Amino acid sequence: DIVVTQSPDSxxxxxxxxxxxxxxxxxxxxxxxxxNNYLAWYQQKAGQPPKLxxxxxxTRESGVPDRFSGSGxxxxxxxxxxxxxAEDVAVYYCQQYxxxxxxxxxxxxxxxx
Amino acid sequence: EVQLVESGGGxxxxxxxxxxxxxxxxxxxxxxxxxxxxxxxxxxxxxxSGISSDAVTTYYADSVKGRFTISxxxxxxxxxxxxxxxxxxxxxxxxxxxxxxxxxxxxxxxxLVIVSS
Numbered sequence: 001d002i003v004v005t006q007s008p009d010s011x012x013x014x015x016x017x018x019x020x021x022x023x024x025x026x027x028x029x030x031x032x033x034x035x036n037n038y039l040a041w042y043q044q045k046a047g048q049p050p051k052l053x054x055x056x057x058x059t060r061e062s063g064v065p066d067r068f069s070g071s072g073x074x075x076x077x078x079x080x081x082x083x084x085x086a087e088d089v090a091v092y093y094c095q096q097y098x099x100x101x102x103x104x105x106x107x108x109x110x111x112x113x
Numbered sequence: 114e115v116q117l118v119e120s121g122g123g124x125x126x127x128x129x130x131x132x133x134x135x136x137x138x139x140x141x142x143x144x145x146x147x148x149x150x151x152x153x154x155x156x157x158x159x160x161x162s163g164i165s166s167d168a169v170t171t172y173y174a175d176s177v178k179g180r181f182t183i184s185x186x187x188x189x190x191x192x193x194x195x196x197x198x199x200x201x202x203x204x205x206x207x208x209x210x211x212x213x214x215x216x217x218x219x220x221x222x223x224x225l226v227i228v229s230s
Contacts, residue, residue, distance in 0.1 A: 001175075040216035042158075049208055049223055050150075050158065055216035093158055097215035100172040102148070104158040 122224030135209030
């Protein structure tokens with residue numbers, strides 16, 4: 001199974017500042033035949049189901065604010081929130097869908113400093 | 114907007130069975146791959162099982178293989194998860210998820226399964 005590890009486990013950032021969450025996989029998620037990285041990011045607010053933010057490592061889902069961006073390739077990926085808003089408090093997960101089981105990272109809890 | 118509504122959760126004794134259902138409010142259900150993802154209380158997300166849009170291919174996490182069966186009825190826009198030989202560690206909120214790719218675009222609100230005597 002592909003192991004996906006996020007860092008840090010928790011993060012406190014001031015409003016308006018940049019937040020960066022990292023995701024590392026135990027094997028490459030890049031499929032050369034399709035020129036894509038099979039990595040997604042989700043946001044889960046308290047008491048709600050997760051919400052898709054980013055897929056193919058860097059494609060923003062429709063309706064997601066452009067302060068959210070994804071980058072990286074191969075085994076190392078990053079979710080960046082360029083200017084943290086109060087409504088961004090949540091737990092963030094990355095997920096690989098390169099191979100089954102489609103494993104998730106352990107989650108990163110983002111709070112306001 | 115795609116809506117997914119899970120049902121069938123509840124309290125069951127260890128060794129018992131439950132069948133979860135997920136009703137989709139979309140005519141394009143038959144074109145979506147579907148999955149079940151669970152979340153134990155206070156824990157992270159765990160992928161459980163997936164099924165291709167045409168129901169030909171199914172996938173399972175090792176933790177549920179041989180005990181859970183995923184299926185779908187595209188004529189009824191419904192996804193199922195038959196859970197047998199339930200264990201305490203299966204206690205979780207079970208989310209129905211779907212999308213045109215294997216990233217999960219759509220999520221239900223979840224149904225809670227509690228395995229306890």
